[in-house]
Amino acid sequence: MARLRKKWWARDAMETSGVFIEDNYAHKGKWNEVFGNDNDIYLELGCGRGDFVVNTAAQNPDKNFIAVDLKDEVLCYLARKCKEMNLNNVRFMALNIMLIQNVFDKDEVKRIYLNFSTPWPKTKHNKRRLSHPKFLELYAEFLAPKSEIWLKSDDKPFFVDSAYYFKDSGYKLSYLTYDLHNSIYADKSVRTEYETKFSAMGKKINFLIAKMK
Template sequence: MRMRHKPWADDFLKENDHIVVQEPFEHKGKWKDLFKKDQPIHIEIGSGKGQFIAGMASLHPEINFIGIELAKSVIVTAVQKVMDAEVDNVCMVNVDAKDLREMFADNEIDHIYLNFSDPWPKSRHEKRRLTFHTFLEQYEAVLKQDGKVTLKTDNRGLFEYSLVSFSAYGMQLEEVALDLHGLEDPMNVTTEYEEKFAAKGQPIYRCKASFRG
């Protein structure tokens, strides 16, 4: 569904520069300096309306989080949720994460979350899937040696594709859950999409993978 344009979004993002990083590419290799504490850094690619990243920041004050979201009409809601959560371990970035290596130095990130990414189901769009091998190359570069990638999706096709892609790249699959909510994982922080699909009885899939040292 197309989000309604919010003409005030630009001003809102600038006014809240304590959360929204205005020049993210200038912080490559220095992201830890933006946080009050020197802690592991986790990033979410495609933060949407921010329920996940605000919830994770509240649940894990020992971790610093960076949420990346391109749509201005969506990220404003995420920023508001972070403010409402009253956490100080989140930064938001309003850019296209087409190449993470432009924004982060090698070995700078500890964990990457891919939550309900666009499945790009047509074969000709395979290169756009966030688990295509060119994206995995980026993740491997910016992640520390023991860093992980966690994928959650309601799309069975994307999930199966990602499992094959991870394995073909040589990654270690540490978890494969075909019914995440059936596990009743108390540490699972849901996204808005996740709640919507789960309410309809749609299985939620999750996998965790790491790069071999």
């Protein structure tokens, strides 16, 4: 994997975007006040440069979106896109996802997107997967009843394991396909940067929707 080069301008771009959350833990239980409405909150964990979240938010102005990643070097691009597109329904933060349960209160989030998360193929590293039961337990602390988790991946072993994780953690799989772009959700799911790249290489995209019972 290519190493991200330090971008000295990144933090300034984020802080002047008007949508960057500097204190990740200050709004727990009060996120609707941040957006100034009572619209449902959708969360993307591992947003990268932000193509997915900004385009999804633009198509769904009646929803609020919060995007999370760790590196300033990718989040700075999201900051620019939000500013260029004048999006008022997006906020983003730099955060280790292991700490995500400290950010939201009970029933505060209606949907989570896990797009092309790191598959961590070695068995000893499986617990780092964002779909692992350990993380699903964290998400349950702030997901509202009947919430959904939408997962996309090009890695089939990771995807198959994730489907079992959801079932074992009390979720119902309301939809699953091993070929998203030839499914009924082909036009309903915005493509990510990785998705565009992998599709051009001829890879099929796996997709599922897991619903809390």
